[in-house]
Amino acid sequence: MSQEESPDKIDRKKEREKLKEDPRDFEHRLHNAKMSFLNYMARKVLPGGFWSGNRLQPGESAYKQDDATANSDTNQTTLDGNGKIRLHLTFDDGPDPGSTPALLNLLAEKGVIATFFFIGANAKKHTSLVKEVQKAGQIIGNHSMNHLFLPVQTSKKIESEIDEANQVLEEITGERPSLFRPPFGLIDRRGAELLAARRMSPVYWGAVADDWQYIGEEAVTRRILKQLPREELIVLHEGPHLGKQTVNAAALLIDRCLELGFSFDSI
Numbered sequence: 001m002s003q004e005e006s007p008d009k010i011d012r013k014k015e016r017e018k019l020k021e022d023p024r025d026f027e028h029r030l031h032n033a034k035m036s037f038l039n040y041m042a043r044k045v046l047p048g049g050f051w052s053g054n055r056l057q058p059g060e061s062a063y064k065q066d067d068a069t070a071n072s073d074t075n076q077t078t079l080d081g082n083g084k085i086r087l088h089l090t091f092d093d094g095p096d097p098g099s100t101p102a103l104l105n106l107l108a109e110k111g112v113i114a115t116f117f118f119i120g121a122n123a124k125k126h127t128s129l130v131k132e133v134q135k136a137g138q139i140i141g142n143h144s145m146n147h148l149f150l151p152v153q154t155s156k157k158i159e160s161e162i163d164e165a166n167q168v169l170e171e172i173t174g175e176r177p178s179l180f181r182p183p184f185g186l187i188d189r190r191g192a193e194l195l196a197a198r199r200m201s202p203v204y205w206g207a208v209a210d211d212w213q214y215i216g217e218e219a220v221t222r223r224i225l226k227q228l229p230r231e232e233l234i235v236l237h238e239g240p241h242l243g244k245q246t247v248n249a250a251a252l253l254i255d256r257c258l259e260l261g262f263s264f265d266s267i
């Protein structure tokens, strides 16, 4: 038996094929087609930012003021030191007592580093959860103070949405976040310039599952897996209305991704 035919390799191949060719998946495929189109458009029109690949160096901003191709530059598959495709796992909208502690346990158990994009107002309510995330060595990013749709806000309001959340998070952790995920994934040039002035980077997303509503962990996992490894930046959502969906989906996803030979890394 050659190296390629070892049971481990055959299983992985089967897994990949299963993911590609599940005939029950019409609805998920439709979702993914919609998301690829939206991502494609967003990469064309949004200010430069981090989509996937090219891990940011500490203090480095992915935002390039006058470079219209900044987005496409940062969209390349990257490999870790062992030649594995590197994924980035992110959680938005927390902290939430119903999911954040369980996510921390899961990440510790699996040895995975993820990024939590916290809403300032939630962080203010659950300061001990923010501290726990920091203590666990997970990354904390800014997801604005009140989760407003920023492109329709005044410049002053956009500024306070970024700065208030930074302040809340810095008061709790002693560290100012360098990553910003815009609410609804949308930010305009004014927002991007405010971030650049603060040496912060906008972080968008690649693989997304509409999991801000309850669709069940199986659907979340299936939708995300089908977008991999074309997309490397995965977003899942926390929230009291989601029950155990986030934690269960994260567990399924991490296991399956590790089985498929992917690795996880910070942004």
Ligand SMILES: [Zn+2]
Binding pocket: 092, 093, 143, 147, 183, 184
């Ligand atoms: Zn959000």
